[in-house]
Amino acid sequence: MNVIVVLAGILCLLMILIGGKQGLRSFLSLFLNFGVLFVTIFLMTNPKNSPIILTFIACTVISCISLFFINKTNSKTITAFISTMVTIVVLLLFITIVTKKSMIQGFGEESTEEISIFSLYIGVNFVQISASVIIMSTIGAIMDVAISIASSMHEIFHRNPLITRKDLFAAGLSIGRDILGTDTNTLFFAFFGGYLSLLIWFKDLSYSIGEIVNSKVFSAEMITIFCAGIGIALIIPIASSVNAYYLVRKREQTEHLSS
Amino acid sequence: MELTTLKIVPVQVTIQSTSLEVIHLQFLRNITYKQGIFYALLIACCLISIIFVHHNEQFYDRPIAEVIKATVSESEPLTDMYDNDDYLYTQHITAVLKNGQHKGQAIHLTNEYSASGAFDQEYHVGNEIFVGIDTHSMQSTLTGTILDLKRDQTIVIIAWIFIFALLIIGKRQGLFSIISLVVNALILSFALDLYVKHGSLNLLMISGVCVLLFTIISLLLISGMNTKTYAAIVSTLLGTMIALIISAAVMWLTGENGLRYEEMQFLTRPYRTVFMAGLFIGSLGAVMDVSITMASSIFALYEQDSTISLQALKASGHEIGKDIMGTITSILFFAYICGSIPMIILYLKNSSTLGLTLSLNLSLELARAFAGGIGVVLTIPISQYTAIFFINRKRVKE
Numbered sequence: 001m002n003v004i005v006v007l008a009g010i011l012c013l014l015m016i017l018i019g020g021k022q023g024l025r026s027f028l029s030l031f032l033n034f035g036v037l038f039v040t041i042f043l044m045t046n047p048k049n050s051p052i053i054l055t056f057i058a059c060t061v062i063s064c065i066s067l068f069f070i071n072k073t074n075s076k077t078i079t080a081f082i083s084t085m086v087t088i089v090v091l092l093l094f095i096t097i098v099t100k101k102s103m104i105q106g107f108g109e110e111s112t113e114e115i116s117i118f119s120l121y122i123g124v125n126f127v128q129i130s131a132s133v134i135i136m137s138t139i140g141a142i143m144d145v146a147i148s149i150a151s152s153m154h155e156i157f158h159r160n161p162l163i164t165r166k167d168l169f170a171a172g173l174s175i176g177r178d179i180l181g182t183d184t185n186t187l188f189f190a191f192f193g194g195y196l197s198l199l200i201w202f203k204d205l206s207y208s209i210g211e212i213v214n215s216k217v218f219s220a221e222m223i224t225i226f227c228a229g230i231g232i233a234l235i236i237p238i239a240s241s242v243n244a245y246y247l248v249r250k251r252e253q254t255e256h257l258s259s
Numbered sequence: 260m261e262l263t264t265l266k267i268v269p270v271q272v273t274i275q276s277t278s279l280e281v282i283h284l285q286f287l288r289n290i291t292y293k294q295g296i297f298y299a300l301l302i303a304c305c306l307i308s309i310i311f312v313h314h315n316e317q318f319y320d321r322p323i324a325e326v327i328k329a330t331v332s333e334s335e336p337l338t339d340m341y342d343n344d345d346y347l348y349t350q351h352i353t354a355v356l357k358n359g360q361h362k363g364q365a366i367h368l369t370n371e372y373s374a375s376g377a378f379d380q381e382y383h384v385g386n387e388i389f390v391g392i393d394t395h396s397m398q399s400t401l402t403g404t405i406l407d408l409k410r411d412q413t414i415v416i417i418a419w420i421f422i423f424a425l426l427i428i429g430k431r432q433g434l435f436s437i438i439s440l441v442v443n444a445l446i447l448s449f450a451l452d453l454y455v456k457h458g459s460l461n462l463l464m465i466s467g468v469c470v471l472l473f474t475i476i477s478l479l480l481i482s483g484m485n486t487k488t489y490a491a492i493v494s495t496l497l498g499t500m501i502a503l504i505i506s507a508a509v510m511w512l513t514g515e516n517g518l519r520y521e522e523m524q525f526l527t528r529p530y531r532t533v534f535m536a537g538l539f540i541g542s543l544g545a546v547m548d549v550s551i552t553m554a555s556s557i558f559a560l561y562e563q564d565s566t567i568s569l570q571a572l573k574a575s576g577h578e579i580g581k582d583i584m585g586t587i588t589s590i591l592f593f594a595y596i597c598g599s600i601p602m603i604i605l606y607l608k609n610s611s612t613l614g615l616t617l618s619l620n621l622s623l624e625l626a627r628a629f630a631g632g633i634g635v636v637l638t639i640p641i642s643q644y645t646a647i648f649f650i651n652r653k654r655v656k657e
Contacts, residue, residue, distance in 0.1 A: 001512075001513045001516060002513065002516050002517035003509055003510055003513050003515060003516060003517045003518050003622075003626055004517050004518075004622060004625050004626055004629065005517070006509050006512075006513055007506065007509055007626055007629035007630055007633065008625075008629050010505065010509070010629075010633055011588075011629050011632045011633050011636065014633060014636040014637065015584065015632075015636055018577075018580065018581065018584070018636055018639055018640065019580075019581040019584060019585075019636075020581070022581050022582075022585070023581065023584070023585075023636075025585070026584060026585030026588065026589075029585060029589070030588060030589060030592055030632075033589060033592065033593075034592075034596070037596060037597075041600055041603055041604060041607075042607070044600075044604055045604055045607050045608055047343075047344070047375075066585075066586070066589060070585050070586075098413070098417060101413050102408075102410050102413040102414070102417075103376075103380045103408050103410070104410070105376050105377070105380070105601075106375075106376055106377035106378055106601060107377060107378055107601070107602075107605075109407070110524070110525055111524060111525075114522070114524065115377075115378070115605065118605055118606075118609045119339040119340060119341060119343065119608075119609055120373070120375070120377040120378050120605075121337050121339050121343060121345035121347065121373050121375060121377075122339070122341075122343040122345065122375055122377065122604075122605065122608035122609070123343045123344050123345045123374070123375050123608075124375055124604060124608065125374075125375060125376070126375055126376045126377045126601065127376055129600060129601055129604065130601065132600070133597050133598065133600050133601065136593055136597040136600070137593055137594050137597040137598065138593070138594075139593055140586070140589045140590035140591070140592065140593040140594065141590045141594075143586065143589075144586040144587065144590055147586065173428075176428075177428075177429050177430060177431075177432040177433070178432065178555075180425070180428075180429045180432050180433060180436060181429075181432045181435060181436045181439070181480070181481040182481060182547065182548040182551055182552065183548065183590070184425075184436045184440070185436065185439065185477050185481070185544045185547055185548065186544035186545045186547070186548045186587065186590050186591070186594075187544065187590065187594055188439075188440050188443065188544060189443075189473070189540055189541060189542075189543045189544030189545075189547075190541050190542075190544055190545070190590070190591055190594040190595065190631075191594065192443070192444075192447060192540050192541070193536075193537040193538065193539070193540040193541020193542070193543070193627070194537060194541055194594070194595060194598060194624075194627070195537075196533060196536055196537040196540060197523060197524065197525045197526055197527075197528075197530075197533045197537065198524070198525040199447070199448070199451055200451055200454070200455065200525075200527060200528055200533065201525040201526070201527050203451050203452060203454075203455040204455055204527040204528070205527070208320075210318070210319050210320075210321075210411075213410070213411050213414060214389070214407060214408070214409055214410045214411055215407070215410075216407070216410075217525075219410045219413070219414055222414055222417075222418075223413075223414070223417055225440075226417045226418060226420070226421040227417075227421075229421050229424070229425055229436075229440075230420060230421050230424045230425075233424040233425050233428040233429055233433065234424065234428070236428050236429075237428060
């Protein structure tokens with residue numbers, strides 16, 4: 001038996017056991033997301049396609065699956081979707097500049113041995129690919145914050161329909177701050193765990209601090225962590241303002257109609 | 260949640276008051292003063308560190324040069340054996356050495372780079388690069404080879420953008436998550452130092468101790484010293500332990516069939532323990548996320564209505580758990596899988612078969628993501644019952 005199949009089976013079983021129908025949908029969405037990711041990678045191998053544009057399309061599809069498939073299409077998921085997309089566009093611009101400046105694309109000296117058997121002149125734009133890696137690593141967390149803020153703000157608005165736009169925005173920020181800590185933690189530890197072997201490598205080969213900080217792999221890792229944090233921070237005011245604007249506008253429209 | 264909002268409000272008030280210079284109560288002025296000092300110190304640190312990394316060449320042993328002229332002399336199309344088209348450029352660079360015994364002298368370098376840039380890059384005027392100086396050069400001008408780009412300048416600037424983004428938007432919580440990142444990174448670094456120096460120590464034991472410290476520190480920073488946090492700490496530890504045991508059992512029962520360790524990068528140690536330790540630490544954040552979310556909401560319900568029945572608490576805990584498990588699993592999933600994208604593209608473009616590419620590059624990441632997911636889902640009932648246990652104890656005491 002294959003380890004991955006068994007683990008996937010256990011996960012599926014547990015999700016259905018605990019989450020019922022919703023659990024099954026969550027598990028299916030993992031597979032759909034994997035499919036989207038895979039198609040994206042496959043399209044990226046064609047040098048004519050711009051990885052950045054592909055990433056943008058992939059992010060749109062992934063957000064649609066995660067927001068509209070797991071949770072149904074309603075005003076909550078629509079505002080969450082809009083705020084996710086706005087954040088991703090802003091973040092994409094930022095990350096493209098960062099990857100260009102820091103030249104963290106492709107493979108570092110540490111991987112020389114493994115990539116020596118390959119032809120490296122393969123024509124695809126690795127700078128853009130490294131930007132898409134960073135943004136795709138964070139999209140899960142960005143969507144999580146977006147949907148949490150959207151549902152809490154809808155709830156607040158529901159309980160207090162006369163709330164002003166400014167108060168609603170402030171409430172959104174405060175909810176966002178509470179999620180900020182846990183979500184950044186989730187990503188930090190995921191990255192720490194994934195790069196444990198690299199950290200041991202640095203220690204074993206006694207790299208100096210200067211060598212570690214300037215090496216391509218380590219800088220790429222640090223930049224991913226920083227950009228993830230920036231992305232999670234950025235979605236909070238964006239999601240708060242999108243929701244505040246949408247909810248108050250909807251109220252004004254209904255008032256206008258009734259008067 | 261309400262507590263933090265209350266604490267944030269005076270800060271906002273004081274920021275406005277400084278601009279208006281209105282006389283306020285003594286305690287507000289104290290906060291303004293402290294806040295002002297804090298931000299002034301932070302901006303000073305930011306400026307000093309940025310200036311420092313732009314002028315720290317003398318602290319490096321390796322020679323560093325700043326590019327002052329870069330011209331592309333040749334460019335030729337290139338087709339490799341798999342019919343991939345690329346462009347190869349040759350760049351002639353004149354740079355000025357910034358440290359060492361040749362400081363101030365010009366050095367001539369050649370740089371070959373490709374349009375795709377998988378292992379090479381184009382340098383621009385103003386870039387600082389590490390160089391190796393040829394010792395045998397007879398000419399009056401120095402020649403040498405390019406080793407790598409000096410990246411500390413960019414890293415420091417991005418680090419400050421990260422810090423300011425988290426502080427401005429996240430305020431207290433932002434500050435705490437920065438502190439938690441730094442402290443946890445230091446603990447991990449210290450623990451790995453111990454592991455590397457003392458060969459007798461088991462990596463899994465060390466990561467177990469680390470996990471204990473990470474959990475306590477991060478959760479205390481996220482939600483403070485209270486019963487809610489204790490409940491979350493207990494359920495996080497139980498959740499990660501059980502997830503680790505399940506994945507170890509699955510690996511043992513299946514004889515690790517399907518796991519391809521060949522492509523595991525940067526290995527200096529036995530791969531299996533490194534993989535298991537990575538799995539242990541990697542799923543921790545997600546499990547903590549579930550535990551604290553569950554504990555917070557169950558305790559909030561209890562605080563709103565302390566006569567609430569255990570059945571009702573359990574039911575709403577279950578509802579919350581159902582909502583969060585999908586998104587948290589997908590956070591892990593994306594964080595793990597996306598790192599392999601460049602390698603997968605390299606494999607596919609080198610005419611590797613699809614099956615081989617995916618199994619070599621994704622088997623470990625997928626195993627990690629699924630194991631983390633199992634941890635996340637199992638933590639839902641665990642934290643539900645832990646929170647209820649703590650509430651029960653509280654009730655008995657009262």
